[in-house]
Amino acid sequence: MDYILYEVNGAVGTITINREKALNALNSQVLDELNATLDAVDLDTVRCLILTGAGEKSFVAGADIGEMSTLSKAEGEAFGKKGNDVFRKLETFPIPVIAAVNGFALGGGCEISMSCDIRICSDNAVFGQPEVGLGITPGFGGTQRLARLVSPGMAKQLIYTARNIKAAEAYRIGLVNQVVSAEVNEAGEVVVSAKDALMAAANKMAAGIAMQAPIAVRNCKKAINEGLQVDMDQAIVIEEKLFGDCFETEDQRAGMANFLEKDKEKKLKVVPFKNC
Template sequence: MSYVKYEQKDFVGVVTIDREKALNALNNEVLCDLEAVIDAVDVDKTRCLIITGAGAKAFVAGADIAAMCNMTSEEGRAFSAKGNAVFRKIEKLPIPVIAAVNGFALGGGCELALSCDIRIASENAVFGQPEAGLGITPGFGGTQRLARTIGVGKAKELIFACRNVKADEALQIGLVNAVYPADQLMDEAMKLAKRISENAPIAVRQCKKAINMGLQMDIDSAVALESELFAACCGTQDQRNAMTAFCEKRKHDPFINK
């Protein structure tokens, strides 16, 4: 792919938005490349995915403003629909996805990070939704996911005022899980991804499904869903091997996703 690179490291996949000269800004071509990479991820061999940006300045600095400047309403609708479709594919992947935010994550970049399950950031990371200052709304889910992540009031403040937040504040408001020096970010992302991949893949996937689907339900429906997903784990080879090892006070065999 021209603008998106993929690397497999054991059970961890690493996706890199690689348009460094444009601060990894998103246009239709980048979105198409990202979609193709996401579609090609082998979720039977990959237990966790990391998404990051090329270079030291930006995760994704936003959507490509030059490409958007003269968009008609219909063209804007199509561009927004494309971005939303790609980000929903990321969000709906059965495996956990970590955003390793290594610099600017503005507009579409912030929205890309929000579509991931977990966000960790470098100390130079900056987040924001500057769209209202450019005469538009966020178009790739920012109004929805930001409010769900940091709360409605804080999300409205950032979106209405076009206020950027640096890494330390992003940690304080719950936008990211952790902040690291820039030269340690990918090592820490890989460390977390490997820790996730060491757990039972079926169970991790069911946990993701329970959380993501349950948040859209009333509590009675959500706990009923959890019971069904719990039951689906029982009787798997991984569950039996791990619990038998626990009872026998020994380390369990590596999980085999069965």
């Protein structure tokens, strides 16, 4: 792997797009390596993934314009399909994926973050779909996921104007779940950088997810993703099936037995009130 780093700490895996000199821009090789990395994740041990970009300046600045500039119509469509296939794999990945967004998340960077389940960003993050300024449309799912995440009207405004937005506005419109700032001391000196604070917050959330029953978490992701694609009557059937699939599993039996045992112990500790 030239451009993708992957490390595992306990039940949390971290994928880093490591093309810092190019602001982690996505070219065909990066997409191929990301696809291969996802295929190599050990789903028996890893319960949550974090996706981030190398360095302080950029999460992913977009797709590689140098590579795209000479593409024919057919080649452009094929490049869009390559990106969409990888992003769809990320979106439907069995375990939750948290995007830890630092700096630029433009074009393909915004699109790959939207393929993740949860987005946490540093306060220096910048989001946008600037493609129309380059004479193209968002090609890695931007026209579809942005409208679903925020609203059709807001998505159209951002896409038609090619306007970038900062972290605070991304949070306000619901594009990100959390904004993290650098930590400073009383003298105003930075003691924890924005990137380090971001990764700490992402790891804390990932660890919290990894503590939960893994089959239940996976089924929740599947139920939400699939349910959003159909009407409510069909969505409820999807939920019922995945709810039922949790029963007779070790997770369900242990989780409920543990709850009942704690409830029993709690009741035994209650001292009856006596009138004096």
